[in-house]
Amino acid sequence: MNGKLTVVGTPLGNLGDLTDRAREALASADLVLCEDTRRTGGLLSKLGIGGPKMLVSNEHTEAGAIGRMLSKIEAGGHVVLVSDAGMPAISDPGNRLIGAAVEAGVEVDVAPGPTAAVVALVLSGLPTDRFVFEGFIPRQGPARTQRLAEVAREKRTVVIYEAPHRLVRTLAELIEICGGDRLAVVARELTKMYQDVQRGNLESLHQHFVDESPKGEFVIVIGPSSSIQTVISDEDLICLLQAERAGGVSTRDTVAKVATITGASKRRVYELANALD
Ligand code: SAM
Numbered sequence: 560m561n562g563k564l565t566v567v568g569t570p571l572g573n574l575g576d577l578t579d580r581a582r583e584a585l586a587s588a589d590l591v592l593c594e595d596t597r598r599t600g601g602l603l604s605k606l607g608i609g610g611p612k613m614l615v616s617n618e619h620t621e622a623g624a625i626g627r628m629l630s631k632i633e634a635g636g637h638v639v640l641v642s643d644a645g646m647p648a649i650s651d652p653g654n655r656l657i658g659a660a661v662e663a664g665v666e667v668d669v670a671p672g673p674t675a676a677v678v679a680l681v682l683s684g685l686p687t688d689r690f691v692f693e694g695f696i697p698r699q700g701p702a703r704t705q706r707l708a709e710v711a712r713e714k715r716t717v718v719i720y721e722a723p724h725r726l727v728r729t730l731a732e733l734i735e736i737c738g739g740d741r742l743a744v745v746a747r748e749l750t751k752m753y754q755d756v757q758r759g760n761l762e763s764l765h766q767h768f769v770d771e772s773p774k775g776e777f778v779i780v781i782g783p784s785s786s787i788q789t790v791i792s793d794e795d796l797i798c799l800l801q802a803e804r805a806g807g808v809s810t811r812d813t814v815a816k817v818a819t820i821t822g823a824s825k826r827r828v829y830e831l832a833n834a835l836d
Contacts, residue, residue, distance in 0.1 A: 594616070693710065
């Protein structure tokens with residue numbers, strides 16, 4: 560393979576964030592794979608770059624795009640992958656395509672750009688030494704409950720992408736499962752004119768957004784659970800155990816669920832459950 564694939568990060572909303580390397584990669588591309596040719600065409604024309612052929616590569620067209628990418632690279636071409644904004648493959652298409660290039664032995668390079676998760680994490684002021692990127696959590700059903708429970712007991716900072724119309728509901732559900740006093744930050748419209756960062760806890764953030772119809776793009780950053788684990792009282796654990804048991808669930812399952820939700824050790828929850836018998 561004589562050509563190569565360059566994965567290019569594009570601005571989240573501020574053209575000033577486009578790097579020189581990104582500009583050079585786009586200017587030298589023989590083929591640009593993108594989510595939306597109008598959007599990427601707009602970016603190329605703002606940069607004064609005319610010419611490179613564009614091809615849509617999204618979850619529906621990715622298989623065909625992989626074939627086109629590989630034949631272009633085999634012929635010595637330079638293929639560039641972008642998404643609408645931020646880094647391709649981060650809650651955006653691209654991962655399968657990059658995997659296919661790696662698998663085929665293609666040279667893969669990256670011209671890094673901003674990604675909303677990292678911008679929000681850094682701005683949040685919450686611990687950055689260890690963090691988890693959750694992307695968009697499932698919208699409903701047991702998969703959502705399970706994911707929220709994992710967030711509740713997570714000992715690293717958690718970063719979640721959320722759509723504006725689901726922000727308030729997600730904050731309310733996070734309060735139910737993590738407690739209202741869990742530290743959190745909501746970052747809106749990062750790098751854009753109306754960038755806004757609200758810091759507080761889940762309760763105060765819910766209060767802040769509940770009376771508006773939030774608009775724009777949002778990232779929720781949630782602090783680690785360690786503080787919760789040390790403060791949860793026996794009384795609160797007993798309350799949860801009684802509520803679960805009222806539903807006729809076995810002691811074993813009740814203990815497992817309460818331990819998962821609260822982050823308390825199973826042993827401690829078992830002892831409390833046994834004392835209730
Ligand atoms: N690939 C992108 C990245 O690198 O961040 C993410 C694309 S994903 C389809 C879009 C989601 O990212 C939005 O719903 C929002 O949660 C987050 N996002 C993207 N741009 C943002 C911004 N400027 N401010 C806040 N969140 C943003």
